[in-house]
Amino acid sequence: MDSTFLAALKAVLKRQVTGFRELRECQQLTAGASQETYRLLVATDRGELRYAFRRNQAAGKDASNLGTVGLATEAELLQLAAEAGIPVPEVIYLLEERDKLGEGFLMQWLEGETLGQRIVRSESLADVRPRLARQCGEVLARLHAIAIDDDALAGLPAVTPAALVQETWDSYQALDIPAPMIDFTARWLLDNLPVNSRRTLVHGDFRNGNLMVDESGVVAVLDWELAQIGDPVRDLGWLCVNSWRFGISDLPVGGFGTIDELLAGYQEQSGIAVSKEALHFWQVFGSFWWSVATLNMAASWRSGETPSLERPVIGRRSSEAQMDCVNLIIPGDFDPPDPIELDQGTQLPMPAELLEGVRNFLQDEVAAADSQRFGFLAKVAANSLGIAQREFLYGPALALEEQERLAALLGKGSLQRLRRQLSCQLRDGMALDSDGLAEHLRRTIAGQLSIDQPGYSALRFSRANP
Incomplete structure (x- = not known):
C-alpha cells in the first residue's frame, strides 16, 4: 500500500482518535470506479478500535457514474439520516484539504452482513428475514420524510420521472450500441409515467447489497452516493428489482420478503399508501436503468x-x-x-x-x-x-x-x-x-x-x- 497514503492517514487518526497509538491494519475492502472503502484497526489507550474510511480515488470520477454526490455531501446525508432515526454508521471526521487524502470521511465500523447472497440464504438470518421487508418499508418512510429544504440537500440533483427516463435513454443512445429492448422499454416508461408523483429525498440505491443486516434486522443503510430529490417510490421499486433478489425470485423484496409487507411497513410509518401500479413502474425503470448502467460500465472499460x-x-x-x-x-x-x-x-x-x-x-x-x-x-x-x-x-x-x-x-x-x-x-x-x-x-x-x-x-x- 502506498506509503504516502498511509502516512497521511495515520496523521489524521492521530489528530481525530483520542489516545491513538498506531494503525495496525488498513485493509481495502472495495475499489469502485470513483470511491474506495477501507477497514481500519487502530490501537488506542482504550484498546483496539475499528473504523471505516471512505475516499474518492485519486484518478477522479468515472464517467459511468456521473450523477453521484460527493463524499462530503454523503457524510451530511448520513448525519441527517441518523437524526431521522435511520440506522446508519456515525460519521466521525470529514476530510479537509490539509489532510492530503482527497475527499472522504472516517466513520464508525459496524458489524453485520452486507453480502446479498448471504442475507437471503444464511441460516443465522433465517429468523429475521421474514421481518426485513416491513423494516425496509419503515426505514424508507422515515427517509422520505426528511425535509428537503435542509441546506445539506441543496446541492442534490432534482429529477422528475420523465427526465430520469429520458436521461437514462440518452445515456444509452450515446453509446451507439443498438439494443432494441432498451428502446422498447424506454418508450413503455414514457407512455406510463406516474401521475402526480411526490417529491422527496430519494436514496437512489436502496437495495439488498447496500443494507447491513444482523439477527436483529437492518443495522445500517449504506452507500448514499446516488441520493437525489425525486419520486420516493423509486426507492421502493429498486428494492424489488430482480437483480437484487440473488436468485430468490419468489420473494420480490430483496429476495427476503413480500411486497405486501414492504408496503404495509411504509404505510404504517408514513400514513401513505403506495399502489402496486406505481411500484410496478419503478420496478420496470430499475431494470431499464441497470441495463443501461451495465453497458456504460463496459464502455468505460473498453475506452481504457x-x-x-x-x-x-x-x-x-x-x-x-x-x-x-x-x-x-x-x-x-x-x-x-x-x-x-x-x-x-x-x-x-x-x-x-x-x-x-x-x-x-x-x-x-x-x-x-x-x-x-x-x-x-x-x-x-x-x-x-x-x-x-x-x-x-x-x-x-x-x-x-x-x-x-x-x-x-x-x-x-x-x-x-x-x-x-x-x-x-x-x-x-x-x-x-x-x-x-x-x-x-x-x-x-x-x-x-x-x-x-x-x-x-x-x-x-x-x-x-x-
Missing part, C-alpha cells in the same frame, strides 16, 4: 478509462436486466437454445474444449486458493470464459434466428443493420404493439441471456416440446 477484469463481465449483465423488463411488460413463453455438447471434431482439442479446460482450472483450482482477492478474480475470469464458450457454441445459430425474425419485421439486411434499424424505428414512434415485435424481443433477449448468464432467475421458460 477503468481497466478491470470485472467490467466486461458486468457489461454482459445488461441482458439480465433486459430479460427482467421482458417479463415485466411483455411476458410470454420462449425457448432457450437446445443444449450443445462440446464438439470433439477431428482435431484435439477443439477451441471450445480449450476454453472449458482453462475455465475449469480457474474455477476449481485458482479460485480455491488461499488468496481471497485472487479467488474472486479467478471466478470472474472463469465466468468470462464461460460466456465466450457459450457465444462460440450458441451464437451463430441464435444470430441467424434473430436475423430471420428481423427480416420478417423490417425486410432484408445484415443483422447489425437490422438491429440498428429496429432501434431507430422504436425511437421514431414505431407502435409497441406491432405484429411480431414483442415475440422477437422476448426470444432475442432470452437467447442472449442463455449465453451471458444461463442460470439467471429471469430465464424461466416453457419448451414447446418438453
Whole structure:
C-alpha cells in the first residue's frame, strides 16, 4: 500500500482518535470506479478500535457514474439520516484539504452482513428475514420524510420521472450500441409515467447489497452516493428489482420478503399508501436503468478509462436486466437454445474444449486458493470464459434466428443493420404493439441471456416440446 497514503492517514487518526497509538491494519475492502472503502484497526489507550474510511480515488470520477454526490455531501446525508432515526454508521471526521487524502470521511465500523447472497440464504438470518421487508418499508418512510429544504440537500440533483427516463435513454443512445429492448422499454416508461408523483429525498440505491443486516434486522443503510430529490417510490421499486433478489425470485423484496409487507411497513410509518401500479413502474425503470448502467460500465472499460477484469463481465449483465423488463411488460413463453455438447471434431482439442479446460482450472483450482482477492478474480475470469464458450457454441445459430425474425419485421439486411434499424424505428414512434415485435424481443433477449448468464432467475421458460 502506498506509503504516502498511509502516512497521511495515520496523521489524521492521530489528530481525530483520542489516545491513538498506531494503525495496525488498513485493509481495502472495495475499489469502485470513483470511491474506495477501507477497514481500519487502530490501537488506542482504550484498546483496539475499528473504523471505516471512505475516499474518492485519486484518478477522479468515472464517467459511468456521473450523477453521484460527493463524499462530503454523503457524510451530511448520513448525519441527517441518523437524526431521522435511520440506522446508519456515525460519521466521525470529514476530510479537509490539509489532510492530503482527497475527499472522504472516517466513520464508525459496524458489524453485520452486507453480502446479498448471504442475507437471503444464511441460516443465522433465517429468523429475521421474514421481518426485513416491513423494516425496509419503515426505514424508507422515515427517509422520505426528511425535509428537503435542509441546506445539506441543496446541492442534490432534482429529477422528475420523465427526465430520469429520458436521461437514462440518452445515456444509452450515446453509446451507439443498438439494443432494441432498451428502446422498447424506454418508450413503455414514457407512455406510463406516474401521475402526480411526490417529491422527496430519494436514496437512489436502496437495495439488498447496500443494507447491513444482523439477527436483529437492518443495522445500517449504506452507500448514499446516488441520493437525489425525486419520486420516493423509486426507492421502493429498486428494492424489488430482480437483480437484487440473488436468485430468490419468489420473494420480490430483496429476495427476503413480500411486497405486501414492504408496503404495509411504509404505510404504517408514513400514513401513505403506495399502489402496486406505481411500484410496478419503478420496478420496470430499475431494470431499464441497470441495463443501461451495465453497458456504460463496459464502455468505460473498453475506452481504457477503468481497466478491470470485472467490467466486461458486468457489461454482459445488461441482458439480465433486459430479460427482467421482458417479463415485466411483455411476458410470454420462449425457448432457450437446445443444449450443445462440446464438439470433439477431428482435431484435439477443439477451441471450445480449450476454453472449458482453462475455465475449469480457474474455477476449481485458482479460485480455491488461499488468496481471497485472487479467488474472486479467478471466478470472474472463469465466468468470462464461460460466456465466450457459450457465444462460440450458441451464437451463430441464435444470430441467424434473430436475423430471420428481423427480416420478417423490417425486410432484408445484415443483422447489425437490422438491429440498428429496429432501434431507430422504436425511437421514431414505431407502435409497441406491432405484429411480431414483442415475440422477437422476448426470444432475442432470452437467447442472449442463455449465453451471458444461463442460470439467471429471469430465464424461466416453457419448451414447446418438453
